[in-house]
Amino acid sequence: MRPHNMVEDHVFEIADRLTAADAEFCGCMKCLTDVSAYALSQVTPAYVTSDEGRNHALARLQSPETTAEITLRVTEAIAAVKSHPRH
Numbered sequence: 001m002r003p004h005n006m007v008e009d010h011v012f013e014i015a016d017r018l019t020a021a022d023a024e025f026c027g028c029m030k031c032l033t034d035v036s037a038y039a040l041s042q043v044t045p046a047y048v049t050s051d052e053g054r055n056h057a058l059a060r061l062q063s064p065e066t067t068a069e070i071t072l073r074v075t076e077a078i079a080a081v082k083s084h085p086r087h
């Protein structure tokens with residue numbers, strides 16, 4: 001199993017939800033990708049290489065604290081991309 005960053009799945013999911021809810025967000029593929037990349041570079045990664053590691057990481061990622069942190073980072077990323085779009 002190659003190392004997988006479990007944080008990615010959560011960032012993509014939250015980014016999809018928050019950008020879809022923001023009527024002022026561009027929504028083109030470039031802006032969406034930039035939001036995920038910006039947020040991912042701010043959040044501590046959670047690399048796993050086994051099913052056991054995956055379960056541990058999932059439990060941590062689903063905690064309210066981690067969800068709140070990822071939501072905050074994605075919100076910051078959306079604001080940054082909106083003020084400086086690269087499309």
Ligand SMILES: [Zn+2]
Pocket residue numbers: 026027028029030031032085087
């Ligand atoms: Zn765009």
